[in-house]
Amino acid sequence: MTLAGLLFFGIDPQAVKPAFTIKAVSYFGNDIEGNQYRSKPKDLTGTIPELFEKGIDFLNNNLDFIQASESFNAQGKLEVSSIALEELLQNALVHRDYFKNSPIRLLIFDNRIEIISPGKLPNSLTVEDIKFGNPVIRNNQLVSFSTHTLPFSGLGSGVKRALAEQPNIELINDIEGEQFKVIIPRPEKNREYQYHLSLCSTATHIAKPHQPLLKSKLGKECVCPTAQPKRPTNKRVDKEHRSD
Numbered sequence: 001m002t003l004a005g006l007l008f009f010g011i012d013p014q015a016v017k018p019a020f021t022i023k024a025v026s027y028f029g030n031d032i033e034g035n036q037y038r039s040k041p042k043d044l045t046g047t048i049p050e051l052f053e054k055g056i057d058f059l060n061n062n063l064d065f066i067q068a069s070e071s072f073n074a075q076g077k078l079e080v081s082s083i084a085l086e087e088l089l090q091n092a093l094v095h096r097d098y099f100k101n102s103p104i105r106l107l108i109f110d111n112r113i114e115i116i117s118p119g120k121l122p123n124s125l126t127v128e129d130i131k132f133g134n135p136v137i138r139n140n141q142l143v144s145f146s147t148h149t150l151p152f153s154g155l156g157s158g159v160k161r162a163l164a165e166q167p168n169i170e171l172i173n174d175i176e177g178e179q180f181k182v183i184i185p186r187p188e189k190n191r192e193y194q195y196h197l198s199l200c201s202t203a204t205h206i207a208k209p210h211q212p213l214l215k216s217k218l219g220k221e222c223v224c225p226t227a228q229p230k231r232p233t234n235k236r237v238d239k240e241h242r243s244d
Contacts, residue, residue, distance in 0.1 A: 004141035
């Protein structure tokens with residue numbers, strides 16, 4: 001079986017290629033050297049389509065959802081573009097350098113999200129090239145399989161589409177480090193809100209319809225920090241949205 005066949009159709013690809021996983025971590029703070037984690041699951045494993053699903057689930061479960069309307073039961077909207085995240089994660093899975101025995105890293109900090117894939121850009125390809133949708137395909141067979149198993153077009157427009165959805169994305173071609181890094185800034189939370197959460201304890205909820213409350217450390221009632229807007233059901237992008 002070819003490497004592409006293993007990565008897309010193998011029963012347990014990591015039994016043969018154990019490094020081809022996703023390491024996913026959500027940190028407290030903004031320092032990668034920190035040892036306080038909101039979430040640090042086991043390495044994500046499986047075929048490329050399964051890694052894509054698990055990576056998106058990790059992002060959805062560890063990022064904030066913003067209330068989309070005044071209705072309490074309204075579906076929340078992810079704090080950054082979900083389309084951009086899907087495009088960029090697919091890009092990492094399909095275009096990474098599979099000659100390097102390293103995992104993809106999916107890191108969430110308080111102020112940013114990072115997607116780091118092994119391998120610098122191939123040949124003479126530059127960041128400006130991919131911003132304008134000029135592709136140089138590293139893994140031809142993976143691209144071919146992706147057009148049938150992922151919302152992926154293979155036209156080189158994925159990063160361009162991600163930037164259209166989330167213009168503040170930073171792309172870094174780390175030549176010396178032999179890696180490609182994508183940084184997506186997270187919205188800055190209101191300072192008063194952050195202070196408010198710092199006063200809240202994990203005391204027993206005071207049950208009130210539609211607004212879970214806590215007793216703060218000061219003895220006052222406050223909105224429970226664990227009460228998030230309703231998360232949308234986990235659904236993939238339909239086939240009309242195809243990425244690269």
